Amino acid sequence: xxxxxxxxxxxxxxxxxxxxxxxxxxxxxxxxxxxxxxxxxxxxxxxxxxxxxxxxxxxxxxxxxxxxxxxxxxxxxxxxxxxxxxxxxxxxxxxxxxxxxxxxxxxxxxxxxxxxxxxxxxxxxxxxxxxxxxxxxxxxxxxxxxxxxxxxxxxxxxxxxxxxxxxxxxxxxxxxxxxxxxxxxxxxxxxxxxxxxxxxxxxxxxxxxxxxxxxxxxxxxxxxxxxxxxxxxxxxxxxxxxxxxxxxxxxxxxxxxxxxxxxxxxxxxxxxxxxxxxxxxxxxxxxxxxxxxxxxxxxxxxxxxxxxxxxxxxxxxxxxxxxxxxxxxxxxxxxxxxxxxxxxxxxxxxxxxxxxxxxxxxxxxxxxxxxxxxxxxxxxxxxxxxxxxxxxxxxxxxxxxxxxxxxxxxxxxxxxxxxxxxxxxxxxxxxxxxxxxxxxxxxxxxxxxxxxxxxxxxxxxxxxxxxxxxxxxxxxxxxxxxxxxxxxxxxxxxxxxxxxxxxxxx
Numbered sequence: 011x012x013x014x015x016x017x018x019x020x021x022x023x024x025x026x027x028x029x030x031x032x033x034x035x036x037x038x039x040x041x042x043x044x045x046x047x048x049x050x051x052x053x054x055x056x057x058x059x060x061x062x063x064x065x066x067x068x069x070x071x072x073x074x075x076x077x078x079x080x081x082x083x084x085x086x087x088x089x090x091x092x093x094x095x096x097x098x099x100x101x102x103x104x105x106x107x108x109x110x111x112x113x114x115x116x117x118x119x120x121x122x123x124x125x126x127x128x129x130x131x132x133x134x135x136x137x138x139x140x141x142x143x144x145x146x147x148x149x150x151x152x153x154x155x156x157x158x159x160x161x162x163x164x165x166x167x168x169x170x171x172x173x174x175x176x177x178x179x180x181x182x183x184x185x186x187x188x189x190x191x192x193x194x195x196x197x198x199x200x201x202x203x204x205x206x207x208x209x210x211x212x213x214x215x216x217x218x219x220x221x222x223x224x225x226x227x228x229x230x231x232x233x234x235x236x237x238x239x240x241x242x243x244x245x246x247x248x249x250x251x252x253x254x255x256x257x258x259x260x261x262x263x264x265x266x267x268x269x270x271x272x273x274x275x276x277x278x279x280x281x282x283x284x285x286x287x288x289x290x291x292x293x294x295x296x297x298x299x300x301x302x303x304x305x306x307x308x309x310x311x312x313x314x315x316x317x318x319x320x321x322x323x324x325x326x327x328x329x330x331x332x333x334x335x336x337x338x339x340x341x342x343x344x345x346x347x348x349x350x351x352x353x354x355x356x357x358x359x360x361x362x363x364x365x366x367x368x369x370x371x372x373x374x375x376x377x378x379x380x381x382x383x384x385x386x387x388x389x390x391x392x393x394x395x396x397x398x399x400x401x402x403x404x405x406x407x408x409x410x411x412x413x414x415x416x417x418x419x420x421x422x423x424x425x426x427x428x429x430x431x432x433x434x435x436x437x438x439x440x441x442x443x444x445x446x447x448x449x450x451x452x453x454x455x456x457x458x459x460x461x462x463x464x465x466x467x468x469x470x471x472x473x474x475x476x477x478x479x480x481x482x483x484x485x486x487x488x489x490x491x492x493x494x495x496x497x498x499x500x501x502x503x504x505x506x507x508x509x510x511x512x513x514x515x516x
Contacts, residue, residue, distance in 0.1 A: 071196060072123050075183055076114045079122075082179040083113040086172030093167040101158040105149060109172075112148055117141045125223065130294065132496060134180060142173050188221040197225040198282065201248055203241065203272065204260025205231045208288055212260060227252045232263045241268050242275070249281060256282035291484060293492035313491045315461065322495060323436065330437045330502070331430040338424055345376055345421050348412045355381040358425055363442035366462045371434040373442055374425035378413025379406075420509050426465045438498040439464025440486035458486045461493065471504040 087106035094102035120137040121127040128134035146169055153160040190196040197220065202209050209229065216224045230245045239247075241264060245257065257276055259269055269285070276283045287297075287308060296311040335342075349357055359377040362370050409417065416422040429435040435442065442463035448456075468485040489497070 071187075075123060076118075078179050078183060079114050079117055079176065080110040082175040083172055084110040086175040087168055089171040090164055090168035093161070093164045095161050095164070098158055101153075101156050102161075102164060104156065105152050106168075108152065109145070109148075109168075113141075113145060113172075116144045116148065119144070129222075131184070131500075134184070135177065138176055138180060139173070142169060142176070145169075145172070187223075191223045192220045194220070194225070197223050198256045199227045199252065199254045200224050200256035200258055200282075201228050201230055201245065201252065201254045202226055202258050202260060203230040203232060203245055204263030205229065205233055206260060206263040208262045208286060209260035211290070212258065212286055224256070224258075227254055232260075232265075232268075242271050245272055246275065249276070249279070254281070256284065258284045258286065260286050260288075262286075262288050291488040291491065293488075295494075296492060313493065315490075315493060319495070323493075323498070324433075326495060326498065327430050327437045331427045334424075335427050341421055342424055345412075345416055345424070349376055349378075349416075352412045353377075353380070353410045362445060363463065364445055364448050364459065365434055365442065366459060368448075368456075368459050370445065371429070373435075374428060376413075376416055376422040376425060378410060378417050378422045379408040380410065423465055430465065434462070436462040436464045437466065438489075438501045439467055440489060441467060441469055441482065454487070455483055458483070458490050460490050466501060466505045468501060471501060471508045 084106075087109045091099075091102060091106060117123070117138070120141045122134070122137050122141065128137060146165075149165065149168065150160060187196060200216075202213055213226050213229070216222060216226055228248060230241060230248055232241050235241075235244060248254070249257065257272070259272060261269060264272075273283050273285070289297075289308075289310075292310060296313075298309045298311065299306050300309050301307070346357055355377055357377060359375050359379070360372040361375070363373045365371050413422070426435060430437055439461055440458045440463050443458075468489050469482045472481070472485060
């Protein structure tokens, strides 16, 4: 592949620093796949033929997606024919035939076939709804051309069926694309230009989250090269040698002149160029590009935690809590009977937790452990499997048999709905921390106390087994600073399969 790997990558020295500190064991592990790539390249002689890039965004995939969209539209309009008036049925058939042909064109106008515009699930849904709105205009216009009075029943049936069909089809497509990318297919080979902590963090993120569709094939060291070649020259040579179709520039590692020259030249060469912003855990919807002279700058919208939004969140909490208390009443009664019948001790377990503003309050749960569980924890400290101040043990001997079932499906947390009604907690929010945990927090961690803790949250639905304390704090802080009602509803949707499939953080 690359003939002069030392000129193309900064992989050996990148182990030395990560934001000015040595890489920890976890980050050494995440850099390992790129180091292995380098060793594989070192075994390729100058006479060997370069292999094809390990992954790329296939044009066939876009063609398949266009065909799938057309099929979904056809299904929606076919179902709507059941509501078409028989007096002028042929005109509705004609519109139904034209819709799958015109529909993908409308969707293309909404940029639904460019992955960079639909990375976020909410953006894709919004663009699909926009396309359907334009489709409604198409229907009315077609009816006018054919001198047909559009039936209201058929019109709303066509829009409704098509909306459901397209959203379901796009959801399936998103799942399939993510699955393909996780297995190394449909990934764009990219180079990262830069040598600093930002470039390192970026490469680790792309390695840990392959569903984004990037495969890092090398680094370009932004420091002066021994042979005198500039970062611009080395990047352009590396693109040719590695077959990379994209370049990501770590902006804090590259000087302004080199970054501008790279963007212009790479864009002219039809290479995808992306610039990192150096911002971490700031939701993209809070960022707005605005010009300041000839400089495009990013304006960061303040965190929306006050005013009508706070009132809306509280109303949402009350409605959901009351609804869940009613729906889960049979499970609550059965659980209460099972706890009392199988072990000695109180029905509920109350534990002091830290809430909004640092105020302490009792969190209620069904008792799932033996009565003296907290005293026994000191004897089990050596078997703690979690990092930081958290305690976790796979086969905790303190958990009762009924308690294990209640914890597996999060039934033990149903009494926390009363905490929500009291105003101590929210349905969605950061995990309520123990006072002992808070004593070990860094100053930054206290920012998570700006909102009410939640029964579920980003950390809870991220996975029970492999979430570190650092990730738990990072996810909670991300939620605090980027909250929205849409975020809450998205987490609620993810909580359902997490509970039913017995996964999610505890």
